[in-house]
Amino acid sequence: MATRLTEAERTGLPTLLPAWTVAEDRDAIRREFRFADFSAAFAFMTRVALLAETLDHHPDWSNVWNTVRIELTTHDAGGLTDRDVRLARAIDALLG
Numbered sequence: 001m002a003t004r005l006t007e008a009e010r011t012g013l014p015t016l017l018p019a020w021t022v023a024e025d026r027d028a029i030r031r032e033f034r035f036a037d038f039s040a041a042f043a044f045m046t047r048v049a050l051l052a053e054t055l056d057h058h059p060d061w062s063n064v065w066n067t068v069r070i071e072l073t074t075h076d077a078g079g080l081t082d083r084d085v086r087l088a089r090a091i092d093a094l095l096g
Contacts, residue, residue, distance in 0.1 A: 001076055003081060013085070016085065023071065026079075027079030029084060030069065032069050033068045036066065038065050051094065055086065060072070072084040
């Protein structure tokens with residue numbers, strides 16, 4: 001099982017993942033993505049789904065027209081772990 005991030009690792013999150021925010025209501029990180037239209041948003045979600053499957057770590061997410069909201073937490077660890085950080089960085093890399 002993955003272990004939760006240490007306080008020092010949490011302190012470094014804004015530098016490591018500047019586009020992501022720490023959720024105020026749970027131990028998770030969040031990011032919102034906007035695209036030109038629904039097709040572009042859905043294509044992005046498809047790429048993220050394939051990536052998440054490869055990493056065996058799946059996001060909590062939603063899609064409304066051109067907007068995709070992603071929240072990452074490791075449920076079986078009860079909060080943020082390095083698995084969330086790795087997936088967030090991989091998602092960011094999809095955007096170039």
